[in-house]
Amino acid sequence: MVKFDQLLYGGDYNPEQWLEYPEILEKDLEYMRLAKINTVSVGIFSWAMLEPEEGVFRFEWLEEIVDRLYENGVSVILATPSGARPKWLADKYPEVLRVDESGHRNFFGGRHNHCYTSPVYREKVKIINQELARRLGNHPAVRLWHISNEYGGACYCPLCQEEFRRWLREKYGTIEELNRRWCTAFWSHRYNDFAQIEAPSQRGERELHALKLDWKRFVTARTTDFMRYEISCLREAGSKKPATTNMMYHFGGLNYAEMAKYVDVVSWDTYPTWHKEKEHVTALDCGMQHDIMRSLKKQPFLLMESCPSSTNWQSVSKLKKPGMLQAQSLQAIAHGSDSVLYFQFRQSQGASEKFHGAVVDHYGGSDTRVFREAAKTGASLEVLRELCGTEVHAEAAVLYDWENRWAMEDAQGPRNRGLFYKETLEKSYRALRRLGLNVDVIDMGKELDGYRLVAVPMMYLFKDGFAEKLRSFTAQGGTVLMTYWSGIVDETDRCFLGGTPHGLMDVFGLRSAEIDGLYDWESNTAVPTECGQGILKQIHTCRALCELVEVKGAKSVLTLGEEDCDAETEKGSEKASGSEKEMVMKCGESGHEKKTGKKCGESGDEEKSVDGHEKSDSGAEVLAVYGSDFYEGTPALTRNVYGKGTAYYICADFEQSFYDEVFDYAVKEARISIPPLAEIPQGVEVMQRDSGEASYLMIQNFSETEQEIIVTDPEYDVMFGKDPKRLKKYETVVFRKSAAGKKE
Ligand code: GAL
Ligand code: ZN
Numbered sequence: 001m002v003k004f005d006q007l008l009y010g011g012d013y014n015p016e017q018w019l020e021y022p023e024i025l026e027k028d029l030e031y032m033r034l035a036k037i038n039t040v041s042v043g044i045f046s047w048a049m050l051e052p053e054e055g056v057f058r059f060e061w062l063e064e065i066v067d068r069l070y071e072n073g074v075s076v077i078l079a080t081p082s083g084a085r086p087k088w089l090a091d092k093y094p095e096v097l098r099v100d101e102s103g104h105r106n107f108f109g110g111r112h113n114h115c116y117t118s119p120v121y122r123e124k125v126k127i128i129n130q131e132l133a134r135r136l137g138n139h140p141a142v143r144l145w146h147i148s149n150e151y152g153g154a155c156y157c158p159l160c161q162e163e164f165r166r167w168l169r170e171k172y173g174t175i176e177e178l179n180r181r182w183c184t185a186f187w188s189h190r191y192n193d194f195a196q197i198e199a200p201s202q203r204g205e206r207e208l209h210a211l212k213l214d215w216k217r218f219v220t221a222r223t224t225d226f227m228r229y230e231i232s233c234l235r236e237a238g239s240k241k242p243a244t245t246n247m248m249y250h251f252g253g254l255n256y257a258e259m260a261k262y263v264d265v266v267s268w269d270t271y272p273t274w275h276k277e278k279e280h281v282t283a284l285d286c287g288m289q290h291d292i293m294r295s296l297k298k299q300p301f302l303l304m305e306s307c308p309s310s311t312n313w314q315s316v317s318k319l320k321k322p323g324m325l326q327a328q329s330l331q332a333i334a335h336g337s338d339s340v341l342y343f344q345f346r347q348s349q350g351a352s353e354k355f356h357g358a359v360v361d362h363y364g365g366s367d368t369r370v371f372r373e374a375a376k377t378g379a380s381l382e383v384l385r386e387l388c389g390t391e392v393h394a395e396a397a398v399l400y401d402w403e404n405r406w407a408m409e410d411a412q413g414p415r416n417r418g419l420f421y422k423e424t425l426e427k428s429y430r431a432l433r434r435l436g437l438n439v440d441v442i443d444m445g446k447e448l449d450g451y452r453l454v455a456v457p458m459m460y461l462f463k464d465g466f467a468e469k470l471r472s473f474t475a476q477g478g479t480v481l482m483t484y485w486s487g488i489v490d491e492t493d494r495c496f497l498g499g500t501p502h503g504l505m506d507v508f509g510l511r512s513a514e515i516d517g518l519y520d521w522e523s524n525t526a527v528p529t530e531c532g533q534g535i536l537k538q539i540h541t542c543r544a545l546c547e548l549v550e551v552k553g554a555k556s557v558l559t560l561g562e563e564d565c566d567a568e569t570e571k572g573s574e575k576a577s578g579s580e581k582e583m584v585m586k587c588g589e590s591g592h593e594k595k596t597g598k599k600c601g602e603s604g605d606e607e608k609s610v611d612g613h614e615k616s617d618s619g620a621e622v623l624a625v626y627g628s629d630f631y632e633g634t635p636a637l638t639r640n641v642y643g644k645g646t647a648y649y650i651c652a653d654f655e656q657s658f659y660d661e662v663f664d665y666a667v668k669e670a671r672i673s674i675p676p677l678a679e680i681p682q683g684v685e686v687m688q689r690d691s692g693e694a695s696y697l698m699i700q701n702f703s704e705t706e707q708e709i710i711v712t713d714p715e716y717d718v719m720f721g722k723d724p725k726r727l728k729k730y731e732t733v734v735f736r737k738s739a740a741g742k743k744e
Contacts, residue, residue: 001299002242002265004143004338006038007381007388010074011342011359012305013040015065016049017349024364025065028346029072031366035359036378039075040345041304042066043132044149045111047081051128054088059135070141077304077341078142078241080132080230082125083149084111089124096121099157101201115155116226117163129230130237137239145243146304147230150269152253154219156199164218165194171214181492182210209410210492216406220255228262246304249289250422252409255402257443260296268293269305269343272328275318279729280683283331283702287685288429288441290335292400294392295440303332305343309357309370317355323730325373326380327700330732333384334687334698336392340381342374383720384734390691394438395672398428398455401443401463407493408460414485415517415545420653421458424483427656428455431663436675436686448473452670455663456482461489462496467503474507475643479670481662482508483650484547485515508649509620509640513557514548516631525627526636526654532623535665536637539627540658547651548631552619555633620649637662646670676713684709684727697735701727711735 010032018024032040043050043062051057066076090097090108095118099105106113114121136142154160172178175191184190189208191197198204200212231243242264247256249270260266272286293301308325310317320328329340347358359374360366366375405421425441432439432455440451444466448454454473459466459482467487474480487501496502499511518524523543528536548557620638638649648666650659667674675686675697683703689696697716701707709724718724721733 001389002144003389005388006385007333008039008075008077008143008302008339008341009035009378009381010037010039010345011041011308012044012344013042013346014044014046014344014348015042016046016061018346019061024346025068027364028360029068029074031360031371032069032074032345033072034366035371035375036382037074037345037359039077039143039339039341040069041077041079041146041341043081044079044146045081045084046079047084047128048086050081050131051086054092055127057131059131063135066136066139066141070139074141075143076136076139076141077144077146078132078136078139079146080125080129080148080234082114082129082147082230085114085121085124089121093118093120093124095157095159096124098153098155099160101154101156101199102203103156103201105157111149112151112153115157115160116222117155117157117159119159122226122229125230126233129233133234133237133239137234137237137241142241144265145231145234145239145241146267147227147243147245147263150246150248151223151227151259152248152251154199154215154222154253156201160222161199163222164199164215165197167218167221168197168214169194181494182208182214183494184208209407210494212410213403213407213493217255217403219253220258220402223254224259224262227259231262244302244304247293252402252405255443256292256296257402257445265299265302266293266296267302267304267339270303270328270332271305271307271311271314273314273318274320274324274328276316278683279704280685280702283683283685283700284426284430284433286328287331287335287433287687288426290332290337291429291439292441294336295397295442295446298440298446300336300338300389300391302339302341303329303337304339304341306332306340307357308342308359308374309361310355311357312353312355320357320373321730322369322373323728325370326377327702327730327732329377330380330384330698331685331700333381333387334685334689334700334732336689338388340377380720380732386691386694387689387696387734390689390694390696392438392687392689394440395451395670396432396437396453396455396667397440397442397446397448397451398425398432398457399444399459400425400441400457401459401461403463403491404444404459404461407489408458408485411460411489411493413517414515417520418544419458419485420544424457424653427654427659428457428481428663430656431659432667433685434660434680434682435664435667436677436680437667437672438688448478451478452672453479453481453666456480456486458483459486461491461493462487462502463491467501470504471507471642474645474647477644479646479648479666480507481648481650481666484512484545484652504647507640507642508638508647509551509618509642510635510638510649511550512547513550516546516548516629518544518546524629524636524652526624526652526658527627528624529622531621532637536624536658536661538657538661540624540654540661542636542652542654542658544653546626546629546631546636546653549635549638549649549651551622551635551638554619554622554635555625557631557634560630560634620647626652676711676716678710678712681707683707693739695737695739697737698732699724699727699735700732701729704729709733713737 244267247268620640624637685700716735719736
């Protein structure tokens with residue numbers, strides 16, 4: 001794990017734009033001191049300034065600036081400049097430019113507009129990276145390598161296509177195997193040879209989902225390979241400094257879980273649109289991204305970029321209201337960041353980012369509102385210095401997986417006008433966060449050991465071994481809450497045969513039989529059964545997708561439509577108009593004759609399964625049923641005891657309040673410890689970090705009004721912030737408790 005001695009504070013710095021103004025560069029050092037800036041990232045797009053002509057190097061300006069920064073107590077994150085190539089390179093070696101999916105080579109321009117395969121590009125990157133590494137790679141100012149900048153996009157040139165075929169050959173061995181896994185018997189898509197395969201394209205193959213999925217995997221593999229190549233060049237030239245690359249918000253172009261394996265510390269760039277929606281909605285969204293980034297390595301991460309003021313590429317460039325900069329910055333720290341870094345320190349004078357917010361703007365003074373806010377934030381990070389390197393432990397995790405996202409969003413059906421994967425993920429996340437729990441957001445590859453509860457929203461694609469992992473997690477006492485549209489396809493997007501959720505039907509005590517897509521104006525409800533009343537206090541609405549599941553002993557979708565099976569429920573013929581009380585169904589009376597006589601909380605006749613786990617054979621307990629449509633009365637929420645654990649199944653796209661009630665119950669049942677607060681008012685964010693020596697409770701008010709915070713554990717002392725009894729909007733209070741337990 002990369003350890004820093006202080007929380008890093010600063011940001012992207014582009015002195016090459018100011019070389020003609022030595023007085024400005026001198027001023028910058030003074031401003032950095034005033035704002036308590038201790039770290040800047042340099043060299044990110046400096047290639048043309050470092051190598052103005054092929055083989056001609058001009059490093060003096062950079063070396064001088066790095067020395068000056070060092071003398072002034074500012075450390076450096078040193079970037080490799082591969083994010084944008086010089087014009088001479090593109091002109092002399094056109095193969096370095098990207099080719100789009102219709103086969104056209106781009107002109108020079110932009111940033112990531114280069115081929116990650118091109119031997120020339122790799123060679124030129126090696127030369128410049130090694131020059132950098134030799135000259136500055138062991139400079140005492142340098143803390144970290146910043147590899148390229150926001151990798152993204154793909155190249156479809158002949159070299160990349162060939163590389164794709166090589167990757168496929170390695171993955172599948174034979175073309176027969178590829179044909180089988182890709183289901184190419186459909187639409188006469190059989191390939192006779194790997195040499196025939198082309199990348200997906202709007203002008204060509206765009207329906208073969210397995211091809212598209214593998215192409216996306218390949219793009220991640222290619223980009224990661226390029227990143228690793230860049231790092232290896234630095235190592236070869238003798239620099240051992242740790243390396244990171246900056247990732248992006250909800251970016252679907254790369255599987256960050258893969259990339260993260262090869263960096264020493266994860267970092268990312270955040271540009272939330274504050275003041276657009278309710279602040280706490282934005283805070284939840286941003287918090288979830290922080291948690292995704294932290295969970296990639298389950299270690300502290302770095303906030304590599306954020307905007308000190310307004311962001312000029314957004315549809316509306318909104319100023320941050322007073323206090324927001326500090327709130328946003330401390331939110332990153334609360335979620336496990338060891339830094340607050342901006343894009344950018346000094347606002348550029350021209351080109352496309354001239355109106356992007358910066359610590360120092362075109363006016364050029366420190367007597368600005370934004371500068372004062374930045375200086376205040378810098379001072380607060382000094383107070384919180386001991387949080388650096390502390391960890392965020394979570395007992396609950398929500399699963400989010402890039403490959404699953406790709407596969408699910410690419411598939412046709414069950415709802416092409418919106419599956420709402422991110423929103424569904426957020427519902428589980430929010431239900432846990434409103435209880436003040438630390439939450440990891442992990443991909444399918446991560447271990448589940450150590451968690452008490454995991455939420456598995458819309459895990460359409462199951463990678464090999466995932467079902468077994470979830471099974472043993474449950475068997476050993478874990479609580480799982482999985483939703484509809486899970487366990488449908490395998491790694492190459494082939495539908496599982498023999499029933500879904502694949503490999504887990506006994507764990508959940510049900511089989512998913514059908515899924516109904518709802519038009520935007522349609523909805524259904526979940527009506528609690530007698531068993532479910534302890535969990536659901538009201539009737540909840542669902543939209544978009546309703547899964548119809550088969551549970552032994554419950555009203556069965558198999559018999560729906562058969563006249564003699566028109567089951568009578570307590571609700572009888574009152575239909576959906578009945579009052580809440582009338583709508584409540586009795587457990588075990590949900591209609592079908594195959595009654596089990598099961599009581600609430602009993603999982604039925606249990607027997608040992610082959611692997612020795614307690615196995616429930618009578619099907620899940622039905623906690624809620626649908627309130628309308630032809631599947632009225634069939635299960636909408638179920639629970640099954642499996643081994644020592646519990647498996648909940650959420651059958652439809654329910655509203656947030658449904659998730660809140662179900663998770664409240666499940667969290668208690670799973671005995672997850674909740675933070676020592678009398679109450680968590682809506683809009684207040686709670687996070688905990690731990691060092692082993694001390695625990696830190698960080699509370700932020702993202703609600704619209706002042707809030708009262710009462711910590712019920714007297715061993716916590718306020719270490720940062722004013723009066724917690726009157727926590728104003730955007731304010732943060734941090735409590736500390738030493739592990740020894742005694743107040744110091
Ligand atoms: C980031 C990028 C920076 C800068 C910034 C502006 O995505 O890495 O170089 O362009 O956006 O918001
Ligand atoms: Zn290429």
